[in-house]
Amino acid sequence: xxxxxxxxxxxxxxxxxxxxxxxxxxxxxxxxxxxxxxxxxxxxxxxxxxxxxxxxxxxxxxxxxxxxxxxxxxxxxxxxxxxxxxxxxxxxxxxxxxxxxxxxxxxxxxxxxxxxxxxxxxxxxxxxxxxxxxxxxxxxxxxxxxxxxxxxxxxxxxxxxxxxxxxxxxxxxxxxxxxxxxxxxxxxxxxxxxxxxxxxxxxxxxxxxxxxxxxxxxxxxxxxxxxxxxxxxxxxxxxxxxxxxxxxxxxxxxxxxxxxxxxxxxxxxxxxxxxxxxxxxx
Amino acid sequence: xxxxxxxxxxxxxxxxxxxxxxxxxxxxxxxxxxxxxxxxxxxxxxxxxxxxxxxxxxxxxxxxxxxxxxxxxxxxxxxxxxxxxxxxxxxxxxxxxxxxxxxxxxxxxxxxxxxxxxxxxxxxxxxxxxxxxxxxxxxxxxxxxxxxxxxxxxxxxxxxxxxxxxxxxxxxxxxxxxxxxxxxxxxxxxxxxxxxxxxxxxxxxxxxxxxxxxxxxxxxxxxxxxxxxxxxxxxxxxxxxxxxxxxxxxxxxxxxxxxxxxxxxxxxxxxxxxxxxxxxxx
Numbered sequence: 138x139x140x141x142x143x144x145x146x147x148x149x150x151x152x153x154x155x156x157x158x159x160x161x162x163x164x165x166x167x168x169x170x171x172x173x174x175x176x177x178x179x180x181x182x183x184x185x186x187x188x189x190x191x192x193x194x195x196x197x198x199x200x201x202x203x204x205x206x207x208x209x210x211x212x213x214x215x216x217x218x219x220x221x222x223x224x225x226x227x228x229x230x231x232x233x234x235x236x237x238x239x240x241x242x243x244x245x246x247x248x249x250x251x252x253x254x255x256x257x258x259x260x261x262x263x264x265x266x267x268x269x270x271x272x273x274x275x276x277x278x279x280x281x282x283x284x285x286x287x288x289x290x291x292x293x294x295x296x297x298x299x300x301x302x303x304x305x306x307x308x309x310x311x312x313x314x315x316x317x318x319x320x321x322x323x324x325x326x327x328x329x330x331x332x333x334x335x336x337x338x339x340x341x342x343x344x345x346x347x348x349x350x351x352x353x354x355x356x357x358x359x360x361x362x363x364x365x366x367x368x369x370x371x372x373x374x375x376x377x378x379x380x381x382x383x384x385x386x387x388x389x390x391x392x393x394x395x396x397x398x399x400x401x402x403x404x405x406x407x408x409x410x411x412x413x414x415x416x417x418x419x
Numbered sequence: 420x421x422x423x424x425x426x427x428x429x430x431x432x433x434x435x436x437x438x439x440x441x442x443x444x445x446x447x448x449x450x451x452x453x454x455x456x457x458x459x460x461x462x463x464x465x466x467x468x469x470x471x472x473x474x475x476x477x478x479x480x481x482x483x484x485x486x487x488x489x490x491x492x493x494x495x496x497x498x499x500x501x502x503x504x505x506x507x508x509x510x511x512x513x514x515x516x517x518x519x520x521x522x523x524x525x526x527x528x529x530x531x532x533x534x535x536x537x538x539x540x541x542x543x544x545x546x547x548x549x550x551x552x553x554x555x556x557x558x559x560x561x562x563x564x565x566x567x568x569x570x571x572x573x574x575x576x577x578x579x580x581x582x583x584x585x586x587x588x589x590x591x592x593x594x595x596x597x598x599x600x601x602x603x604x605x606x607x608x609x610x611x612x613x614x615x616x617x618x619x620x621x622x623x624x625x626x627x628x629x630x631x632x633x634x635x636x637x638x639x640x641x642x643x644x645x646x647x648x649x650x651x652x653x654x655x656x657x658x659x660x661x662x663x664x665x666x667x668x669x670x671x672x673x674x675x676x677x678x679x680x681x682x683x684x685x686x687x688x689x690x691x692x693x694x695x696x697x698x699x700x701x
Contacts, residue, residue: 149530160688162597163452170445170498171522174534185688210529216452232529240453240516247492247514248431252456268682275589279564307557310592314683315444400550401596406442406467 146178152203153179156196156215156226161185167236168214179212187217193225204230218254267317274313274320281321282306287338290321295412296342297322298335298386299349300378301369302359304396304404308349311401316409330381335389347408348386348393353379355397428460434485435461438478438497438508443467449518450496461494469499475507486512500536549599556595556602563603564588569620572603577694578624579604580617580668581631582660583651584641586678586686590631593683598691612663617671629690630668630675635661637679 153172155164161183172179182203184196203211213231217223217238227233241252280286281293283306290296295312297305297320305322312318323336339346353375360370368374386393392411396404435454437446443465454461464485466478485493495513499505499520509515523534562568563575565588572578577594579587579602587604594600605618621628635657642652650656668675674693678686 151530160684162684162688163448166445166448167452167518170449170518171526174500174519174523174537175526175530175532176535177530177532183688183691185692212526212529218456232525234522234525236449236452236518237456239521241456243516244453244457244494244514247494248433248457248459250457250459253458255456272589272683275592279588282561306561307554307596310557311596314589314593314596401554402442402444406444406465409465410467 146176149177149179150207151179151209151212152207153181153212153214154184154196154200154203154231155181156184156187156213156217158188158218158222159185159216161216163236164214164216167216168212168234171214171234172212187222187226188219190221190225193222196226197229200226200229200231220254270317271314274317275310277319278309278313278321282309284323284336290338290342290345292319293321293342293345294319295347295408296320296339296345297347297349297408298325298339298391299393299396300325300351300356300375300382302356302363303349303351304399304401305349307401308396308404308408311405312408315405318409318412325378325382325385327378327381330378330385333385333388335385340389343389343391345412346389346391347411348382348391349396349404350379350383350386350393351395352397428458431459431461432489433461433491433494434489435463435494435496436466436478436482436485436513437463438466438469438495438499440470440500440504441467441498443498445518446496446498449498450494450516453496453516454494469504469508470501472503472507475504478508479511482508482511482513502536552599553596556599557592559601560591560595560603564591566605566618572620572624572627574601575603575624575627576601577629577690578602578621578627579629579631579690580607580621580673581675581678582607582633582638582657582664584638584645585631585633586681586683587631589683590678590686590690593687594690597687600691600694607660607664607667609660609663612660612667615667615670617667622671625671625673627694628671628673629693630664630673631678631686632661632665632668632675633677634679 153168155161155168157164187193187196200211200213211231213233215226215235217226217235223235223238245252295318297309299305301324309320309322312320323339329336353372356375356379357370357372364370394407435450437443437450439446447465469475469478482493482495493513495515497508497517499508499517505517505520527534577600579591581587583606591602591604594602605621611618635654638661639652639654639657646652676689
């Protein structure tokens with residue numbers, strides 16, 4: 138749910154609506170992806186759970202109100218599964234782009250089967266195996282955050298290592314939440330560098346290790362936000378730790394990437410490719 | 420990234436590809452949303468970071484290989500920003516559905532401006548204010564998980580309360596990660612029920628409280644996975660705790676929802692509506 142808008146961009150005098158009969162998460166991801174191609178900011182309104190004709194008419198009222206106020210067509214990104222709800226929404230004064238209505242019908246033709254027209258399926262999955270795996274992975278990643286536990290490391294899909302504040306925790310949680318990947322993480326600390334060895338529970342799982350490194354300058358910035366003026370945050374100490382961590386990872390043959398200018402989404406996607414988790418059936 | 424496929428569905432003899440010049444997260448969300456309208460499972464392959472002509476030709480090779488093997492057109496969901504890369508991919512033997520190529524050009528016309536054709540913008544945002552807020556929110560939610568800390572509760576956007584294992588932790592993390600919402604969570608425990616009062620740090624923030632409840636039968640199931648046969652997991656105890664928690668929330672005027680059959684995405688979307696975080700500018 139990101140956008141690359143920054144504070145210097147002009148604000149468009151247009152409201153953007155995300156309309157869905159489910160959570161609206163897909164409509165929003167879809168809309169953001171299209172909107173980020175424009176150097177503008179937009180006022181954005183989420184209208185989730187539009188699953189009755191009454192709610193659809195109420196949504197149309199809001200869209201038309203924005204049209205009257207702004208004198209320009211609101212932009213409407215939607216994922217509407219039911220044709221009757223879609224018809225009501227499409228009659229508004231907005232400019233309509235709908236994911237389901239645009240792509241499901243050509244796919245029905247291609248596959249030679251009818252679609253189910255079931256509402257809210259992408260994010261209404263609390264009873265599926267995949268959803269349970271995601272929740273289990275979140276619990277696993279929390280229990281194995283920051284080297285808290287070395288129990289059950291054999292069931293981890295990946296174990297992230299790196300210096301403190303290199304991005305291990307948010308990446309582990311993202312991998313778990315988004316992909317159901319059981320991601321543990323272990324800090325590399327000065328004691329490890331002095332011994333010149335990985336924490337003792339890790340060598341047995343070397344094939345699961347993946348390193349995050351970071352530019353010392355950026356690391357120092359991040360650590361200074363937490364503990365301003367500390368030795369821990371000093372550029373000199375950050376240089377020492379990053380050098381030692383990279384030397385250790387090189388010596389142990391651990392793959393790593395630099396998290397410096399990367400979002401947790403980009404780091405996670407790269408890790409998925411490395412651990413060959415990019416082919417799935419479901 | 421969910422799908423509602425279950426183990427009884429037929430597996431289609433078709434490979435689905437998600438192709439993107441960025442992380443592929445949008446392409447995958449988009450594709451899943453369309454595919455969940457069909458009662459089939461698909462083999463799914465993620466091809467992220469396709470940002471050069473060489474990589475595009477390599478992607479085409481993989482798509483054509485699947486075509487040769489399966490004798491049917493692979494389904495290709497893509498988000499390709501650069502026209503030259505899109506042209507190469509579209510020449511494959513797959514069936515192509517591209518979010519950007521389909522919707523950006525009508526939007527250029529509507530807005531009367533050209534798009535930027537910048538790659539990977541939705542999830543390549545490590546330097547934006549919004550991204551920093553998300554990372555800060557994740558750290559906040561972790562530090563305030565399960566009543567660990569009552570420091571800085573004044574800066575929380577929402578404080579979830581409910582009995583142990585009602586879904587507070589994954590929901591807090593999802594709100595933080597996806598929306599940059601600072602979500603603390605506090606368990607309601609037997610000591611609170613005996614006193615008939617909320618934990619002492621909470622009444623000052625009553626307007627930020629949001630409750631999760633759950634059917635005792637489901638709660639007992641979840642707890643039995645963690646601590647089989649314990650009093651904690653017994654149906655009798657779960658009934659007691661849920662009744663008491665609901666009575667306490669009713670007495671204190673706290674809004675709540677039942678998490679029983681809901682995914683963390685659905686719970687989070689409902690909470691966003693309640694705390695009026697569904698209108699944003701960026």
